[in-house]
Amino acid sequence: MNEEDKTKEQLITELVELRKRIAEIEKSETQRNQTEEALREAEARYRGIFENAVEGIFQTTPDGYFLAINPALARMLGYGSPEELMAEVTDARQFFIDPNRRQEFIRLIQTNGIVIGFENQVRRKDGSTIWVSENVHALRDPRGRLVGYEGMAIDITESKRVERELLAEKEKLDSILKGIGAGLSLLDSEARLVWANDILQRWFGPIEELKGKLCHELYDLADPQKECSAFCTLRTGQIERGESFAEIIGGERRYFQLTTAPVKDDKGNIIQIVELTQDITERKQADEALLESEKRYRSLFEDSPISLWEEDFSDIKKYIDSLRASGVKDFRTYFNNHPEDVTNCAGMVKVINVNKATLELYKAKSKEELLVNLKKVFSDGSDEAFREELIVIAEGKPKFEIEAINQTLMSEKKHITLRWSMAPDYEASWSKVVVSVTDLTERMRAEEALRESEIKFRSITQSATDAIISADSDDNIISWNKSAQTIFDYTEEEALGKSLIMIIPERYRDAHKKGLERVNSTGETRIIGKTVELVGMRKDGSEFPLELSLSTWKTGKRRLYSAVIRDITKSKQANEKLKQTLTELGRSNKDLEQFAYAASHDLQEPLRTVSNFSQLLAKRYKGELDAKADQFIGFIVDGATRMQEMIENLLAYSRVSTRAKPFELTDCETVFDQALINVKMAIGESDALVTHDPLPTVMADASQMVQLFQNLLSNAIKFRKEKPRITVSAAQKGNEWLFSVKDNGIGIAPEFMEHIFKMFQREHASAEYPGTGVGLIICKKIVERHGGRIWVESQTGKGSTFYFTIPLRKGERERT
The missing domain is CATH 3.30.565.10 (Histidine kinase-like ATPase, C-terminal domain)
Structure with missing residues (x-):
C-alpha cells in the first residue's frame, strides 16, 4: 500500500471515529465544549485532505445526491469548480454511460456496503468520456442506519489505453510466434535457455527439460565458445549466426541455422538473448549436392539434381493460334468440353532432351527407354494437369506450376510438382520450353516455411522508404508503415481495419474488387510478383502515379497480401521533362546540321570567286606593283585557299549526318x-x-x-x-x-x-x-x-x- 492509499484509509477511519465520538459527546452535556473543539480540529484536518487530494472525493445521500465534492473530482469531470458541478448535477449516478454497469454498481454497494476498484466509463461535461476506478463505502450512524456514501474516483483513461495497446501487441506477438515456422527461444545472460516455443519443444523436448541448458548441450559443437552463436553474441553484443547438426526427438539428425540477437537494458548490458532456430536440412543437402556437382564439372542441365525436361511446343502454339482465329476466347471452357483435344495436344509435344535426374526419378536406364514409354509415365491422372498447362499457355502466361501424379517405369507412383516456363528468346515460337519436376518432400516444406518467414519479415518492416501495406482476403488493412502514412496522409490508426478502396480512385474500385474476388476464389493472379504502374488517392482526394509490387501468401486457409508502393510523381515529371528536352535537342541538332551544310555549301561560290580573282591578280600584276601589294595579294590568295579548305571540311563534317x-x-x-x-x-x-x-x-x-x-x-x-x-x-x-x-x-x-x-x-x-x-x-x-x-x-x-x-x-x- 502506497502513501496515498494509507492517507485515504486513514481519512475514512478518522471520519468513522469522529462520528463515534460525536455520539458519545451527545450523551454527556458536560463534555459538549470538549466535543466541539475536537470536532473543529478533525473537520479542519479532513477539509485540508479533502481540498488538496489529487483523487476525486465525494459524499452522497443514500439516493445518490451529491453532498460534497472536492476540486479534483470537479476537474476530472470537466467542471470549473465543485460548486458548478453540484449546481448542474444532483444524482451522481447519471455520469454512468453503461446502464448495466450502473445497475451492477448499485447492486454491489447495496449488498456489500463497499465497492473497491469498480471500473466504468463516465461522461464529462463536454461530452467526452473517460475511464475511472471507484472505491465507495456506506456511511452509517451509531444505530447502524444508512446515512450516505463516501468514496474516491481515479482517472484511469491513460492506463486503459496502454492496456489496450499492450493487449494488441501481445496478440500480434502471439500470432507471429504461432506462424513463424521456426524454433524460437529466449536465453538468459549466461546463454541458458529459459523459454521455447512449441516448434523448438517438438524438436528437443518439453520446456521443463530444456530450461537451464546451454547451446552445446543441444547442438553438435566441437568448440562451443567459438561456434555457439549465443556465446558470440555475448562477446560482441551483435546479431550472430551459426550452423550445426543436432539430434532431435526420435533420433533423427537434422541441420539447423541459429540466429541470436541481444536484448539490452538502458545501460547497454545484455540481459537476455533471442534465438531463432531454422531447420535447413534439405537446403543444406541441396547445397552439398550443388557443390558436388560443381566439383565434377557437370553441366547445369545434364547433372542437375532436379528432373529437367526440354520440350518443343511449337505445334501446340500453331493449334492454339488456329483456335483463337476461329473465335475461341475462353480456353478453360473449351478444353473442359473437348477432352479429346487435350489428348491430341499431348501428342504434339516433342521432348528434345531430359537430364540424368529425370532418368533416375522415373527409373529409366536411358533417354531412349524413357521417351518410348512416356504413356506409362504420364498416367490417366496427368490429363488434368496437362489441361491446366494448356490453359495457361493459351492465356499467354510465361510460367506455370501444378501438382500431379506420375508413374515410373517400375510402376511406382510419384507425387510431383511440375514447373513450366518458356525459355528466354523463344516466346514467339514456343520451340523451347523448360519443365522441372520435383518430389514433394521435406525440402519443399522447408523452402515453403523459409519463404513464408521471409515474406512476413519483409511485410512488417517499418524502416522502408516505400509504403508497405498488408491486407487480408476481405480487403481490410492489417499493416500500415510510416511511409504509407507519408504518401497517403492517413495515420496508422485511421488506416488499420479499413478497406483498401480508400486509397484507390473511385473509377478503379470495381476492377479492384473483381480482381480480389478472382484471386480469393480461384487463386488466379495477374500482377502478383510484378511491378506495375497504377494511380493512388491521398486522404484529401488528390491522385498521384505510383509503382506497385504485390505479393501474396496463405496461412492455413487465409490468404494475405503485401504491397510495396512508391510515389513516382517526381520521376514521372522528370522523365517527361527529359523527353521534351531530348526532342528539342534532337530538333536543334538537326537544324544546326542543316544550317552548317547549307551555309558551307552556299559559301563555296562567292569564296571561289574571291579565290579565282585574287589568283588572277597575283598572276597578272606581280612585280608591277610594289612589294607590299604583292604581299597583300599573297595573303588574300592564302586566306581564300585556307577558307575553302575549312568550308570543304565543314561540309564533310555535316555529311556524317546528312549523307549517312x-x-x-x-x-x-x-x-x-x-x-x-x-x-x-x-x-x-x-x-x-x-x-x-x-x-x-x-x-x-x-x-x-x-x-x-x-x-x-x-x-x-x-x-x-x-x-x-x-x-x-x-x-x-x-x-x-x-x-x-x-x-x-x-x-x-x-x-x-x-x-x-x-x-x-x-x-x-x-x-x-x-x-x-x-x-x-x-x-x-x-x-x-x-x-x-x-x-x-x-x-x-x-x-x-x-x-x-x-x-x-x-x-x-x-x-x-
Whole structure:
C-alpha cells in the first residue's frame, strides 16, 4: 500500500471515529465544549485532505445526491469548480454511460456496503468520456442506519489505453510466434535457455527439460565458445549466426541455422538473448549436392539434381493460334468440353532432351527407354494437369506450376510438382520450353516455411522508404508503415481495419474488387510478383502515379497480401521533362546540321570567286606593283585557299549526318584497304610502313569507316619526326570491338589533350603542319554515330595511340 492509499484509509477511519465520538459527546452535556473543539480540529484536518487530494472525493445521500465534492473530482469531470458541478448535477449516478454497469454498481454497494476498484466509463461535461476506478463505502450512524456514501474516483483513461495497446501487441506477438515456422527461444545472460516455443519443444523436448541448458548441450559443437552463436553474441553484443547438426526427438539428425540477437537494458548490458532456430536440412543437402556437382564439372542441365525436361511446343502454339482465329476466347471452357483435344495436344509435344535426374526419378536406364514409354509415365491422372498447362499457355502466361501424379517405369507412383516456363528468346515460337519436376518432400516444406518467414519479415518492416501495406482476403488493412502514412496522409490508426478502396480512385474500385474476388476464389493472379504502374488517392482526394509490387501468401486457409508502393510523381515529371528536352535537342541538332551544310555549301561560290580573282591578280600584276601589294595579294590568295579548305571540311563534317547510310555488314579488311589506297601518295612521300592485325566484320556505314581510317592514318603520317611506323589492330572486349591506330610520331602535348577532338583546334601552325583541325572531330562524330567512343593516349616525342570502339550488333560475325 502506497502513501496515498494509507492517507485515504486513514481519512475514512478518522471520519468513522469522529462520528463515534460525536455520539458519545451527545450523551454527556458536560463534555459538549470538549466535543466541539475536537470536532473543529478533525473537520479542519479532513477539509485540508479533502481540498488538496489529487483523487476525486465525494459524499452522497443514500439516493445518490451529491453532498460534497472536492476540486479534483470537479476537474476530472470537466467542471470549473465543485460548486458548478453540484449546481448542474444532483444524482451522481447519471455520469454512468453503461446502464448495466450502473445497475451492477448499485447492486454491489447495496449488498456489500463497499465497492473497491469498480471500473466504468463516465461522461464529462463536454461530452467526452473517460475511464475511472471507484472505491465507495456506506456511511452509517451509531444505530447502524444508512446515512450516505463516501468514496474516491481515479482517472484511469491513460492506463486503459496502454492496456489496450499492450493487449494488441501481445496478440500480434502471439500470432507471429504461432506462424513463424521456426524454433524460437529466449536465453538468459549466461546463454541458458529459459523459454521455447512449441516448434523448438517438438524438436528437443518439453520446456521443463530444456530450461537451464546451454547451446552445446543441444547442438553438435566441437568448440562451443567459438561456434555457439549465443556465446558470440555475448562477446560482441551483435546479431550472430551459426550452423550445426543436432539430434532431435526420435533420433533423427537434422541441420539447423541459429540466429541470436541481444536484448539490452538502458545501460547497454545484455540481459537476455533471442534465438531463432531454422531447420535447413534439405537446403543444406541441396547445397552439398550443388557443390558436388560443381566439383565434377557437370553441366547445369545434364547433372542437375532436379528432373529437367526440354520440350518443343511449337505445334501446340500453331493449334492454339488456329483456335483463337476461329473465335475461341475462353480456353478453360473449351478444353473442359473437348477432352479429346487435350489428348491430341499431348501428342504434339516433342521432348528434345531430359537430364540424368529425370532418368533416375522415373527409373529409366536411358533417354531412349524413357521417351518410348512416356504413356506409362504420364498416367490417366496427368490429363488434368496437362489441361491446366494448356490453359495457361493459351492465356499467354510465361510460367506455370501444378501438382500431379506420375508413374515410373517400375510402376511406382510419384507425387510431383511440375514447373513450366518458356525459355528466354523463344516466346514467339514456343520451340523451347523448360519443365522441372520435383518430389514433394521435406525440402519443399522447408523452402515453403523459409519463404513464408521471409515474406512476413519483409511485410512488417517499418524502416522502408516505400509504403508497405498488408491486407487480408476481405480487403481490410492489417499493416500500415510510416511511409504509407507519408504518401497517403492517413495515420496508422485511421488506416488499420479499413478497406483498401480508400486509397484507390473511385473509377478503379470495381476492377479492384473483381480482381480480389478472382484471386480469393480461384487463386488466379495477374500482377502478383510484378511491378506495375497504377494511380493512388491521398486522404484529401488528390491522385498521384505510383509503382506497385504485390505479393501474396496463405496461412492455413487465409490468404494475405503485401504491397510495396512508391510515389513516382517526381520521376514521372522528370522523365517527361527529359523527353521534351531530348526532342528539342534532337530538333536543334538537326537544324544546326542543316544550317552548317547549307551555309558551307552556299559559301563555296562567292569564296571561289574571291579565290579565282585574287589568283588572277597575283598572276597578272606581280612585280608591277610594289612589294607590299604583292604581299597583300599573297595573303588574300592564302586566306581564300585556307577558307575553302575549312568550308570543304565543314561540309564533310555535316555529311556524317546528312549523307549517312544504313548500317550493314562491313568487312573492315576491305574498308582498311580502301583507306590505304586513298593515302597511298602520302605513304610513298613519307616512306611510311603501315601494318595491321586481322580486322573483324561489323555492322557499320562502310563509307564512313573508310573516312575514319583514312583520317587517322593521315594524321599519323602528317605529324611525324622520322620514318612513320603505323600499326592498326582490333580485339573483341565484351559487347564491343576495340580498334587502335598506333604511330611513332611527335606525340601530343598534355595541355592540348582536352582540345584534340574540338572543331578547328590545332596544336601546331598550318605552315609547319598543314590542315584545318577538322579531321579528328569528323572521326569523333563517325564513331559516336556508330554508338562507340574515341580517345587518345600520347606522350610528347613518343608517338600516339588512337582508340575507338564499335558495338557488337545482331548479325555480326568475327573474321579470323
